[in-house]
């Protein structure tokens with residue numbers, strides 16, 4: 106029932122795949138809307154309000170990365186990229202361009218639905234609402250501060266340009282300052298995945314991007330520390 110109003114934009118040019126996905130998503134209680142090329146996908150993403158976008162990379166007219174770029178100029182809707190093969194470069198490029206997650210073909214419908222739910226649950230608007238409800242507290246570690254109510258992180262007074270996941274990760278670690286978490290823990294706490302769905306590479310990529318924005322010398326971090334064999338923490 107809770108999925109009934111959740112609208113999903115499905116950008117997939119292979120009609121047979123799109124039909125099967127739409128059928129299964131409808132069966133799971135979502136409302137899918139299909140686009141069959143990149144231009145149509147981008148137009149819909151910018152004119153209709155969706156809860157999440159499922160975006161294939163190999164698309165006619167405009168590829169998935171270009172579509173994502175276009176979406177991110179105007180919208181923070183969660184985006185799951187669909188990669189045709191298990192290609193690290195695709196994954197990393199997708200995350201760097203502001204995708205929230207990726208899934209590799211072939212995937213099971215159950216895995217897809219679990220990821221859609223996790224990403225909707227973690228979506229930015231819901232976090233803002235939660236933070237506002239919690240009173241918009243500011244957490245500080247030396248020169249580093251994060252304002253949960255306003256969704257803003259600063260270092261030495263300067264606002265950091267963080268993606269949603271980088272912000273989520275930083276917030277979680279700052280809420281638990283000094284305590285190390287394994288990549289698997291972070292995948293479950295920050296991304297909302299059960300470990301069987303997880304790819305710990307996602308955590309590593311996000312940590313390394315966060316360090317580049319946060320640290321004066323990312324190879325010698327002052328804040329986001331690796332505890333060898335254990336995980337990551339903020340000190």
Ligand code: CA
Nearest residue numbers: 118161163164
């Ligand atoms: Ca395709």
